Each structure stands twice: as structure tokens, then as C-alpha cells.
Amino acid sequence: MAAVKACKILITGANRGLGLEMVKQLSENSCPKHIFATCRDPDGPKSAALRELAKKHPNLITIIRLDADDPCSIKESAKKVGSLVGANGLNLLVNNAAIVANGTIQTSSVEDLKNTFNTNVIGPLLIIREYRPYLQIAAKASGTPGMSSKKAAIINISTVAASMTRMPPIYSHFQTLPYAVSKAGFNMLTVLAAEEVKTDEILCMALHPGWVKTDLGGRDATLEPNESVEGMLKVIGGLTEKQHGGFLDYTGATVTW
Numbered sequence: 651m652a653a654v655k656a657c658k659i660l661i662t663g664a665n666r667g668l669g670l671e672m673v674k675q676l677s678e679n680s681c682p683k684h685i686f687a688t689c690r691d692p693d694g695p696k697s698a699a700l701r702e703l704a705k706k707h708p709n710l711i712t713i714i715r716l717d718a719d720d721p722c723s724i725k726e727s728a729k730k731v732g733s734l735v736g737a738n739g740l741n742l743l744v745n746n747a748a749i750v751a752n753g754t755i756q757t758s759s760v761e762d763l764k765n766t767f768n769t770n771v772i773g774p775l776l777i778i779r780e781y782r783p784y785l786q787i788a789a790k791a792s793g794t795p796g797m798s799s800k801k802a803a804i805i806n807i808s809t810v811a812a813s814m815t816r817m818p819p820i821y822s823h824f825q826t827l828p829y830a831v832s833k834a835g836f837n838m839l840t841v842l843a844a845e846e847v848k849t850d851e852i853l854c855m856a857l858h859p860g861w862v863k864t865d866l867g868g869r870d871a872t873l874e875p876n877e878s879v880e881g882m883l884k885v886i887g888g889l890t891e892k893q894h895g896g897f898l899d900y901t902g903a904t905v906t907w
């Protein structure tokens with residue numbers, strides 16, 4: 651059972667994979683008062699499972715359109731969520747949406763390099779920018795000192811593929827240079843965002859979900875989505891200012907940058 655106590659939560663890329671599993675587990679938990687499950691095509695076939703879940707929990711889940719590649723949709727989504735969260739703001743923002751692309755220096759296409767950077771770095775940056783006011787409101791409204799995911803937090807779902815020390819030894823098996831380079835940029839974004847939002851007492855950190863059987867992780871992955879998400883929610887629920895600006899995995903272990 652998830653230990654996340656945040657009242658209002660927003661998750662990107664919530665229509666499948668880990669994002670959908672997160673919404674599912676959080677909706678079984680009595681704590682969240684509202685989950686904004688965002689995806690780029692709420693009415694499309696790839697969002698059928700999310701629509702089904704939202705139908706089961708109409709007072710708990712709101713599906714919002716958010717395409718990380720489209721700055722206008724990010725702005726629009728923030729306006730909408732801002733009007734719905736009210737005086738207590740948004741407690742938890744999970745930057746989960748991402749794309750993967752394979753390749754090496756010799757084989758990566760310029761298009762893949764640009765697309766991964768757009769979706770995995772620029773998108774989350776704009777999302778943090780647009781949603782920060784609602785996180786600030788939540789941090790102020792909490793009336794408690796320190797940092798926690800219950801108060802106000804940004805969780806960036808990262809990967810060991812972005813780690814300068816962990817990726818080189820596995821690179822020959824995971825030749826995903828565009829993805830790894832973009833996620834390393836995402837890690838820097840996490841560290842710099844943590845610097846910027848610390849005065850607001852908004853917690854910001856990177857979280858590796860493990861190697862998980864999703865469309866992105868593939869069939870050979872070692873974890874089921876429910877195991878990974880159970881672990882991540884437990885970690886998120888236990889975060890304090892000690893982990894601000896840090897990089898952990900789904901078990902709570904520190905990942906080296």
C-alpha cells in the first residue's frame with residue numbers, strides 16, 4: 651500500500667506504463683484527495699485504461715491533456731489544474747513522461763537526439779516552471795516547517811542510464827545514447843530546480859524506478875510495474891529535506907550521479 655500522504659497530485663504520462671500504475675495504486679490509497687492524471691491524448695485509444703480507471707473514481711481522478719512536447723498544452727494544463735486545486739495548491743508533481751531512443755554516437759539520428767531532449771528535458775523544465783506557483787501555494791498553506799511530499803514536492807522519474815558511473819559498464823547492452831544523454835540533462839535540471847525551489851521549501855529529487863516491464867523497459871526487465879511503483883511510492887512518502895536534490899532508486903538506495 652502506498653505511503654504517499656499528499657492531497658493533490660499530478661502525474662505526467664499517466665495513460666500507460668509506470669504513470670498509469672502510479673495512478674492506480676494511489677487511487678486505492680485513501681490519502682490523495684485528488685489525482686490529476688495527465689496524458690497527451692485523453693480521448694485516444696492509448697488512454698482507454700486510464701479513462702476506465704477514472705470512471706471508477708470520478709471524484710478522485712481528473713484526466714488532463716498535457717503534451718510535454720507542446721509548451722501551449724503545458725500552459726493550458728497548468729491553468730486548468732490551477733483553477734481546480736484552489737487555496738491549498740498542488741502538493742506533488744511527478745515528472746514521469748519520457749521517450750526512449752536507441753543509438754550510439756555513430757548511429758543516433760539528429761531527430762532522435764532532438765526529440766529526446768524536447769520530451770525528457772525541455773518538457774519537464776516548462777512543467778516545473780508552470781506548476782511552481784501551485785506548489786508554492788501548497789508549501790505555504792501546509793504551515794509546517796521542512797520539506798516533504800505531503801507538503802510540496804517535485805519528483806523527477808530518472809534512470810541509472812543517466813548516471814555517469816552506472817551507465818558506461820552497461821552501455822554495450824543498452825545502446826540508448828539519445829535517451830541517456832537527455833536523462834543526464836534531466837538530472838542536471840533536477841539539481842538546478844532543487845536549488846531554485848529550496849527557498850519555497852519545495853522538495854525536488856530524482857527517482858530511478860528500477861528496470862521495469864513496460865513498453866519502455868521491454869519484456870526482459872526484472873520488475874513488474876506494481877513492484878516498482880509500490881517501492882517508489884514508499885520512497886516518495888518517506889522523503890524529507892535530507893533527500894532534497896538527491897537521486898534515489900525505488901528501494902530508497904542512493905544512485906550515484
Ligand code: NDP
Pocket residue numbers: 662663664665666667668669689690691696716717718719745746747748749769807808809810858859860861862863864865866867868871
Ligand atoms: P512507457 O513507455 O511505458 O510510458 C511512457 C509514458 O510517457 C506514456 O504515458 C507516454 O504517453 C508518455 N509520454 C511520452 N511522450 C510524451 C509527451 N510528449 N507528452 C506527454 N506524455 C508523453 O514508459 P515507462 O512507464 O517505463 O517510463 C516511465 C518513466 O520511467 C520514464 O521517465 C522513464 O524514463 C523512466 N524509467 C523507466 C524504466 C523502465 O525500465 N521501464 C527504467 C528507468 C527509468 P503516450 O502513450 O502518449 O506515448
